[in-house]
Amino acid sequence: MLHTQNQVRPTTDTITDTVADTVVASVESVSKSFGDTVALDDLSMQVHAGESLGLLGPNGAGKSTLISLLTGTRRADTGTVTIFGGDPTSPDSRRRLGVTPQATALPVTLRVREVFAFVGAHFGTTQEHLDELAASFDLADLLEKQCGSLSGGQQRRLMVALALVGDPELVILDEPTTGLDVESRDRLWARLRRYRDEGGTLVITSHYLAEIEALASRVLVVDHGRVIADGTVRQITEQVQLRRILLRTTAPEQQLLALPGTVSVTPESESDPHHVVLATRDADATVRALVADGIDFSDLQVHGASLEEAFLALTTHQSPAHAA
Numbered sequence: 001m002l003h004t005q006n007q008v009r010p011t012t013d014t015i016t017d018t019v020a021d022t023v024v025a026s027v028e029s030v031s032k033s034f035g036d037t038v039a040l041d042d043l044s045m046q047v048h049a050g051e052s053l054g055l056l057g058p059n060g061a062g063k064s065t066l067i068s069l070l071t072g073t074r075r076a077d078t079g080t081v082t083i084f085g086g087d088p089t090s091p092d093s094r095r096r097l098g099v100t101p102q103a104t105a106l107p108v109t110l111r112v113r114e115v116f117a118f119v120g121a122h123f124g125t126t127q128e129h130l131d132e133l134a135a136s137f138d139l140a141d142l143l144e145k146q147c148g149s150l151s152g153g154q155q156r157r158l159m160v161a162l163a164l165v166g167d168p169e170l171v172i173l174d175e176p177t178t179g180l181d182v183e184s185r186d187r188l189w190a191r192l193r194r195y196r197d198e199g200g201t202l203v204i205t206s207h208y209l210a211e212i213e214a215l216a217s218r219v220l221v222v223d224h225g226r227v228i229a230d231g232t233v234r235q236i237t238e239q240v241q242l243r244r245i246l247l248r249t250t251a252p253e254q255q256l257l258a259l260p261g262t263v264s265v266t267p268e269s270e271s272d273p274h275h276v277v278l279a280t281r282d283a284d285a286t287v288r289a290l291v292a293d294g295i296d297f298s299d300l301q302v303h304g305a306s307l308e309e310a311f312l313a314l315t316t317h318q319s320p321a322h323a324a
């Protein structure tokens with residue numbers, strides 16, 4: 001697969017053009033309902049070769065439904081979904097795809113080695129590649145264990161490793177690091193970054209916004225079955241025009257929240273309650289009011305908003321402070 005990807009992305013000079021030209025997955029005017037519940041509402045999006053796309057949205061936004069259409073496990077009520085220009089349910093399309101669904105479903109009596117061999121045989125994968133994946137996902141010591149005896153986190157790591165066995169052109173991961181400890185998460189991110197850097201295309205949903213920031217070149221925010229924002233992390237944060245003001249102050253939270261433009265007040269660190277972050281829609285007005293109201297403060301810094309603050313601002317009708 002990587003050869004195909006490398007062919008369409010020959011040099012950094014042409015990346016922008018070629019990435020824009022090569023659509024790996026396409027969703028056009030798609031709607032999907034479950035009874036009275038509208039999960040996807042006339043949604044359109046595309047995934048381009050070499051892109052790493054983070055899908056963000058609150059619970060029930062429609063992310064998993066979108067993924068189920070892309071991976072061919074469900075069909076849209078209306079609209080068109082294609083991967084590699086074909087039907088996502090066709091074996092030809094699916095052979096080029098690696099998937100980790102949200103729920104883990106491994107055969108409980110098979111050993112880890114047998115599962116790797118089984119999936120590897122399907123794709124004609126070399127033993128060397130299987131060994132590399134077992135090592136990268138910290139599974140080498142677990143090869144003789146039955147899948148049913150693995151911990152939740154170990155099963156999760158195995159599921160993500162299996163998504164990469166077939167050397168796929170497109171990998172779709174639904175919350176891949178749920179339940180993983182920090183070390184396992186870091187390892188998994190490192191291996192996914194390698195996949196991405198070697199030219200692979202990645203679609204990932206996660207509730208860890210840090211994960212999206214670490215892995216995604218583009219972010220799609222979905223809410224109520226529709227795309228409400230699409231861009232790089234920076235574009236998304238700029239879109240909501242939030243600024244973060246860091247400062248030290250002894251002023252009470254309510255007084256800070258009442259400053260013009262302010263939408264949330266959070267401690268910068270747990271150890272120092274007087275070091276706070278104000279998220280504001282108008283940094284100038286907030287700072288002016290700080291001074292005018294005679295609020296004591298020091299060490300003031302103004303930065304762009306985090307993805308988390310932008311996400312909350314986009315997907316809640318109330319302010320992040322109230323949503324929290």
Ligand SMILES: Nc1ncnc2c1ncn2[C@@H]1O[C@H](COP(=O)(O)OP(=O)(O)OP(=O)(O)O)[C@@H](O)[C@H]1O
Pocket residue numbers: 034035037038039057058059060061062063064065066
């Ligand atoms: N099989 C189903 N039967 C009935 N309703 C469903 C089914 N699957 C999803 N839904 C509904 O469709 C909507 C979208 O759900 P979906 O699982 O796609 O959201 P999500 O963004 O993946 O949420 P989460 O972050 O909680 O995983 C929700 O209202 C959900 O209750």
